[in-house]
Amino acid sequence: MFIFLDNEASSLNVDSYPIEIAWVWENGKSESFLIRPEPDWTDWSEEAEALHGVSRDTLMREGSPAAMVAQRFLAATENCRIVTDAPAFDRGWLKRLCGVVGKSGPVVHPVLEAWVEALRSAHRGVSAAEDATLLAQVRMREEKRTSRKHRALPDAMELWRIWRDLRDGVL
Incomplete structure (x- = not known):
């Protein structure tokens, strides 16, 4: 089964991290989360914020804990083929997100x-x-x-x- 994935991020820098994640199963059902940055996730780009329109303050107030999002993502996508239009970026952001719970990021196609x-x-x-x-x-x-x-x-x-x-x- 395919999972269609997209992330938004703090920037496109090497230290960037996911701020929002969403996935859609083949049947059209979906899940989406804003992600509260971890204390050591400090990278931030005003240009990226201008594109996605999500401020760091909004993430701190409304974001879900990164560990909870990572666990939900890993459980929801187990045994699925994850596809995205930006695999190189999404691999890095998933690795960062899943690393919060001690897991490696999944394969992304x-x-x-x-x-x-x-x-x-x-x-x-x-x-x-x-x-x-x-x-x-x-x-x-x-x-x-x-x-x-x-x-x-x-x-x-x-x-x-x-x-x-x-x-x-x-x-």
């Missing part, structure tokens, strides 16, 4: 893998040439994606919606 599988299941028995055409359609779909909202749940839902449409043969 590019969302393109899920989209290609959805297309192939909707168009079984196609030739290699047709596969290439389908892949081109997936890439066009990615380019046509609505602009990112820079909030975790709407962005994860958009990844899932594309997968669902491809799976159902709606291009």
